[in-house]
Amino acid sequence: xxxxxxxxxxxxxxxxxxxxxxxxxxxxxxxxxxxxxxxxxxxxxxxxxxxxxxxxxxxxxxxxxxxxxxxxxxxxxxxxxxxxxxxxxxxxxxxxxxxxxxxxxxxxxxxxxxxxxxxxxxxxxxxxxxxxxxxxxxxxxxxxxxxxxxxxxxxxxxxxxxxxxxxxxxxxxxxxxxxxxxxxxxxxxxxxxxxxxxxxxxxxxxxxxxxxxxxxxxxxxxxxxxxxxxxxxxxxxxxxxxxxxxxxxxxxxxxxxxxxxxxxxxxxxxxxxxxxxxxxxxxxxxxxxxxxxxxxxxxxxxxxxxxxxxxxxxxxxxx
Ligand code: 5GP
Ligand code: MN
Ligand code: MN
Numbered sequence: 001x002x003x004x005x006x007x008x009x010x011x012x013x014x015x016x017x018x019x020x021x022x023x024x025x026x027x028x029x030x031x032x033x034x035x036x037x038x039x040x041x042x043x044x045x046x047x048x049x050x051x052x053x054x055x056x057x058x059x060x061x062x063x064x065x066x067x068x069x070x071x072x073x074x075x076x077x078x079x080x081x082x083x084x085x086x087x088x089x090x091x092x093x094x095x096x097x098x099x100x101x102x103x104x105x106x107x108x109x110x111x112x113x114x115x116x117x118x119x120x121x122x123x124x125x126x127x128x129x130x131x132x133x134x135x136x137x138x139x140x141x142x143x144x145x146x147x148x149x150x151x152x153x154x155x156x157x158x159x160x161x162x163x164x165x166x167x168x169x170x171x172x173x174x175x176x177x178x179x180x181x182x183x184x185x186x187x188x189x190x191x192x193x194x195x196x197x198x199x200x201x202x203x204x205x206x207x208x209x210x211x212x213x214x215x216x217x218x219x220x221x222x223x224x225x226x227x228x229x230x231x232x233x234x235x236x237x238x239x240x241x242x243x244x245x246x247x248x249x250x251x252x253x254x255x256x257x258x259x260x261x262x263x264x265x266x267x268x269x270x271x272x273x274x275x276x277x278x279x280x281x282x283x284x285x286x287x288x289x290x291x292x293x294x295x296x297x298x299x300x301x302x303x304x305x306x307x308x309x310x311x312x313x314x315x316x317x318x319x
Pocket of ligand 2: 022025028029085096
């Protein structure tokens with residue numbers, strides 16, 4: 001990939017970087033940012049890490065995550081910027097000011113190639129996999145167990161534990177390579193999946209109990225919803241709901257799972273997950289969002305259950 005050579009030159013050329021994640025940053029985004037941070041530090045370069053939303057606590061074991069800053073606006077002071085999984089500038093959720101040269105590092109098919117340097121591979125399972133291949137090529141001797149754990153977290157979470165259609169031969173090869181670099185599979189899985197707050201598990205119980213199955217024209221959909229008042233009642237925040245969208249999809253006979261999360265009064269984040277029969281990123285795009293064919297998302301304004309109606313109608317239109 002020629003872009004990797006350009007990214008190497010981009011890194012060589014500058015001494016300090018701003019690393020930017022996407023809104024509601026997930027394991028892929030956070031793990032990959034952490035890995036870049038460690039490599040940059042080993043190269044004697046500085047990095048600041050910025051995200052629009054608080055990082056879920058189950059990623060705090062990764063080396064650089066405690067340095068992440070949660071901001072609305074950020075003055076880059078002409079520093080070069082690396083954006084992770086941001087298909088466009090708005091996707092960061094941060095008002096970035098005075099940025100220098102930008103590198104856009106992503107694996108989403110709807111990426112807009114907006115930056116000076118665009119490293120976008122929609123075939124890659126995750127940006128974690130892309131980063132592992134990049135580091136293996138150019139910074140092989142700098143990959144330590146912290147880098148390996150960060151990248152493996154990225155890959156593991158974005159592939160649903162190597163279960164989704166984005167998994168390829170290269171994904172397993174990279175995982176095997178990371179193992180040779182000191183990856184601790186048990187540590188990562190215990191921290192990421194085995195470290196839930198009891199409040200989160202109780203919230204999940206409530207959410208699962210209220211899932212609804214809906215027969216659409218040509219497929220079956222299952223949805224669940226959490227309103228602000230539900231989060232409050234269970235003493236949780238939106239950070240405690242990562243992966244909740246996977247449960248409705250996991251039901252026998254269901255083709256598409258949808259998770260509605262009220263993030264502000266009358267504003268719902270909608271997560272769409274498909275088993276493969278129905279393409280969901282078109283529906284997300286029609287509602288102002290985007291994502292992958294079988295995992296996508298958008299934000300819809302309105303009150304419940306009008307928001308449900310809007311999304312269901314969009315599905316019927318798309319068929
Ligand atoms: P999630 O439902 O977990 O937030 O996101 C699933 C996938 O859809 C991810 O690949 C994510 O980047 C993408 N996605 C979610 N929400 C949005 C959105 O509002 N805009 C765009 N462009 N992509 C989104
Ligand atoms: Mn992501
Ligand atoms: Mn990803």
